[in-house]
Amino acid sequence: MSPDPQAIRQRLRLSLLDWYDKAARDLPWRVAPADRQRGHAPDPYHVWLSEIMLQQTTVVTVKPYFETFLRKFPRLEDLASAPLDQVLGLWAGLGYYARARNLHAGAKALASRSTFPRDVAGLLEIPGIGPYTAAAVAAIAFDQPVVPVDGNVERVLSRLWKIDQALPAAKPVFRTQAAKLADPHRPGDFAQALMDLGAGVCTPRKPNCLICPLQDLCQAYQADEAESYPKKQSKKAKPRRFGWAYVIVTPDGLVVRRRPDRGLLGGMLEIPGSAWHDDPTQATFAPPHWLGLEHRWVYGENIRHVFTHFDLQVCVAATRILHRIELPDHQVLALSETGAAALPRVMRKIIDSGLEALKAHQGG
């Protein structure tokens, strides 16, 4: 007699929700399962904001940013009416800066509506919300019976059903399997339970199968192959690129400029510098011509930084100039204001390197 798939899925839901009731993580954007069952609903704004921040980003990293955003923008309308540059400044360091621009556009779109969209179709119309986030918000904020499919859910499913097709090509398979699992009674908790399981038990490396509530259902565990799932397609090697950056300190502060609002570090501030070349011999010391030639440069520690699809190595030169300057396409940022500025991490590294070099050479 073959096992009934419906019955297996029902056992899975009960086991996972029972585990979640005891083991749910306490997260600032989450309503605890006990409170949820007493009728406490999460704030859709909080759920949406957290989900945007959590795209490809760990909980530990997101927490302080989430707290800061809620403090600065307690309501959706506060975020919608904020200047974009403030949003970029508060987002600085979190990465994937298109998310910050989409968050701001999304806030405007949401605030212009009479109600927060409650279903996947409505949510998909909001900038920055794709299939995963639409399902996550629909399930968590509104208890719609859908299952968001993220890396955690893919990993859990691949092991449960021992799915051999490789990601990302097999994503449709996972979405089909996930949809079958939707819990009709507690969709929001079920979605969060899957993610907690993936984050804390069914981890990429050394999964803790011995405490897993789904152990008796897991086909990969039974084959002693949990760690070899999910199957993934091999990735291309990352190239390394090279460039120069020029940290220029004037009496009023640092010379910076705004990057184009699309593409790498879109809309963020940067330190003037060369293009980033694949060929290191093309990255030569060539400070901005508008500075003139008589400047004395000091050299900071080279910076290395890892982007998604290339590694970057930047040589840092720094100089202090005694006169004020006005330049088209540049602005001067007071040193006291770099903290709140829209400076991505790589630029902060460059600034630190340059300022350190200037300090080391002072009076020397």
Place this chain on the structure above:
DNA sequence: TATCCGTGGAC
């Protein structure tokens, strides 16, 4: 479908 898009932590 494939590529582009940050950052930090674990191993």
Place this chain on the structure above:
DNA sequence: TGTCCAAGGAT
């Protein structure tokens, strides 16, 4: 040092 990859979306 290298490698993986984390609650993905836009194009």
